[in-house]
Amino acid sequence: MATKQSRVGMEAHAEKSRRMSLGLAGQGSTNDFYGKSRTMIKPPNQVQLSAEELKEEITRVLTAVNPQAPKNQVQFSNHVLTFVPKPCDEGTLILFTQNGYLLDIDSPEARVQLESGVDEVPQEEEEDDTAEANETKDDQEQPDEEAEQGEEDESKPEPEEAEFSKAEEADDPGAPATGEEEEGAENQVAEASSGPKKKLTNAFNFCERASQTMNQTHKEANVETQPPPRATISSNVNAWNIYDTYQTNFEQQQQEKQQAQGKTQPKHAENKPVHVSLERKDEQEIIKVARQTRTAERIINQNTYDEIAQDFKYYEDASDEFKDKEGTVLPLWRFSFDPAKKLAVTDICWSHTYTDLFAATFGSYNFLGQSYGQVCLYTLKNPTYPEYHLSTSSGVMCVDIHQTYPHLVCIGMYNGTVSVLSLQTEGREPICLSKTVKGRHSDSVNKVHWGQDNMDGNHNFYSVSADGRVMNWQLVQSELRCTEVTTLGMPEVKNEGPDGTVIPVRGCGTTFAFHRKDPAAFLVGTEEGNVYNCSTTYSSGYLSSFPAHMQSIYNINWNFFHTSIFASCSADWTVKIWEQDVLTPLFVFDLAAPVGDVAWAPYSSTVFAASTIDGRVHVFDLDIDKYRPICCQAVIDVKKTRMTKVSFSLVHPIILVGDERGNVTSLKLSPNLRKKPKEAKNADAKRCFEIELEKIEKLLSIVREPAGQ
Incomplete structure (x- = not known):
């Protein structure tokens, strides 16, 4: 009976230890502790799964x-x-x-160490085991007196009780040891003290070795050159200082001449007047200060035209907010040159490298009023005087600035001569002239255009003349060599001589325009109103031609965004928008006066401007109004002169117009004339190009004729 009670006590002790490990010791049940029944709470959005779905196992491999x-x-x-x-x-x-x-006890390394007599358990583990045994001893309850008496009386305990008692004795370090255990402990102590413990070798330890080689020394070599000489020039200039300087220089020149001739200079009387020549023969001193004087001149002009400069930079017409579609142009600077006041502005060309620089040519369209010509290069920073000017013996009809080499300028003149100017040379004479070239033009050159360098790396340009030929000019060692590209024939017109011989008739070329993507393709306009489609790769003739206008064509201009759209203007009062390889125009605008020039805007695919001889500028935006211009404004006095040319700036929101009095006027476009789509406000350049292309394609889809008609 005592044995059964002991077993019951041990089971109660085991149950108590299990409950203490689970944190439930001293508690009867969950319901008793909380005072209410346990309820399961589910979220309202929990997915309801069936029994089969709950049993399904989902494997995830990490x-x-x-x-x-x-x-x-x-x-x-x-x-x-x-x-x-x-x-x-x-x-x-x-x-x-x-x-x-630590090593695995079943591994070969552990077996080798056990056989060699090395202790298996370190000292720290033995201390941990002792501490755990002491805690177990404190937690155990003292057995009852009856259980102890029953254990003494029982001589043969049951196997389970014997095992449990042995385990309890083994766990209890304070229990008295038996004789056998004492003998085994003495033997282990003797073996441990018999020899020194072997040091364990750690196969994972390693020694890192490194060596450092000799680094090459850094050497610095410094060279100091002599600085260029500098000089500060400053003086107060007035009328008598200039007079004294010229007089001193004149006397010095006279002394040098007399010394060279071996004569002595006579003394001048004090009351005898001295004649001073104002022509400077030695320009070395002027060349030294040319750059400084040019800078000072620009500063003075900026202060003089400060209001116009402020309008150019910041002014925006506030009246555009109350206008739905219409806009205006604001006159800014007027560029004029005294030697060119009696000449007409024949061409305007902007520089692609310097956005504030443009070239203007001056001549005469009157056959009986031919005299001289002028070429002037102006900058927006100095409207009073050109940066470069050249006077020619014949009127200059056209000009073009090289896109890659901005110092090269080619011009065409009324007498059929073409020449190339270099702005880098000190002199103002052209570096190449076609007067002595065999096969040159026999009539006025109306348009020139720089082309791509040929296979030999030579610069070349093209020209069209009233003699009906398109020529290619190459610069070979400061000489011009010409090649005929095509002839503008008119097979429909027959000119028979007195003996019945048929003489071929040529069209009079007035302008041409090269394709913006294909450098070999170009269009030519003639005085007869025909447009010729030509290519530089076919020198035998033109590809095709079609009648575009009833009178002379003054200009042809390609669209900046759409590669197959171009505009033409004529003396028949019309401006027409064409699509390449289509014989009927997409748009026709009658401006009630001969149209001298037409130009597409570089910032929009649907905006273009045209100038008429009655002094008006017409600005169209096909996306806003396909029938009328959104701006029609008179900018010059028609009683005194007539307008000839118009050109858009490549960067700035201005246009230039020229008249027959040698004046070039700059006009600023109001905000309504340069509106951009909302999608293009914060877009990059590529996206803006795509938006403009989509805008004109949408417009063309409306006006194009259906296929098959």
Whole structure:
């Protein structure tokens, strides 16, 4: 009976220990502790699964290898001087690493150490076991007196009770040891004290060795050159200082002449007047200060025209807010040159490199009023005087500035001569002239255009003349060589001589325009109103031709965004918008006066401007109004002169117009004339180009004729 009670006590003790480990010791049940029944709370959005779905097992395999890690990386090896494969990174992240000294007891290394007599358990583990045994001893309850008496009376305990008692004695370090146990402990102590403990070798320990080679010393070599000489020139200039300077210089020149002739200079009387020549024969001193004087001149002009400069930069017409579609132009600077006041502005060309620089040519369209010509290069920073000017013996009819080399300028004159100017040379004479070239034009050159350099790297340009020929000119060692590209024939017109011989008739070329994408394709306009489609690769003749206007064509201009759209203007009062390879115009605008020039805007695919001889500028935006201009404004006095040319600036929101009095007037466009789509406000250049192309394509889809008609 005592044995059964002991077993019951031990079971109660085991149950108590289990409950204490679970945190439930001293508690009867959950309901007793909380005072209410346990309820299961489910969220309202919990998914209801069936029994089969709950039993379904979903396998998820987690791996430390990154499948997106590159496996073909290479790195340069200085040893073999080539690229070698780089060990691939599996994407594993090591958070903690520690060198251990424990071995698996079943491993061969552990068996070798056990056989060699090395202690298995370190001292720290023995201390931990002792502490755990003491805690177990304190938690155990003292057995009852009856249980102790029953254990003494019982001579043969049951097997389970014997095992439990042995385990309890083994766990209890304070229990008295038996004789056998004391003998075994003495033997172990003797064996441990018989020899020194062997030191465990750690196979994971290693010694890092490194060596440092001698580094090459850095050497610096400095060279100091002598600085260029500098001189400060400053003086107060007035009328008598200038007079005294010229008089001193004149006397010095006279002395040098007399010394060269071996004569002595006579003394001048004090009351005898001295004649001073104002013509400077030595310009070296002027050349030295030319750059400084030009800068000072620009500063003075900026102060003089400060109001116009402020309008150019910041003024916006506030009246556009109350106008739905219409806009205005604001006159800014007027560029004029005294030697060109009696000449007409024949052409205007902007520089692609310097956005504030443009060239203007001056001549006469009157056959009986031909005299001289002028070429002037102006900048917006100095409207009073040109940066470069050249006077010619014949009227200059056209000009073009090289896109890559902005110092090269080619011009065409009324007498059929073409020449090339270089702005880098000190003199003002052209570097190339076609007067002595065999096969040159025999009539006025109406248009020139720089082309791409040929295979030999020589610069070349094209020209069209009233003699009905398109020529190509090459610059070879400061000489011009010409090649005939095509002849503008008119097979429909027959001119028979007195003996019945048919003489071929040529069209009089007035203008041409090269394609913006294909440098070999170009269009030619004639005085007969025909447009010729030509190519530089076919020198035998033109590709096709069609009648475009009833009178002379003054200009042809390609669209900046759409490669197959171009505009033409004529003396028949019309401006027409064409599509390449289509014989009927897309738009026709009657301006009630001969149209001298037409130009597409570089910022919009649907905006273009035209100038008429009655002094008006017409600005159209086909996206807003397809029938009328959104701006029609008179900018010059028609009683005194007539307008000839118009040109858009490539960067600034201004246009230039020229008249027959040698004046070039700049006009600023109001905000309504340069509106951009909402999508293009914060877009990059490529996206803006696509938006403008989509805008004109949408417009063309409306006006194009259906296929088959």
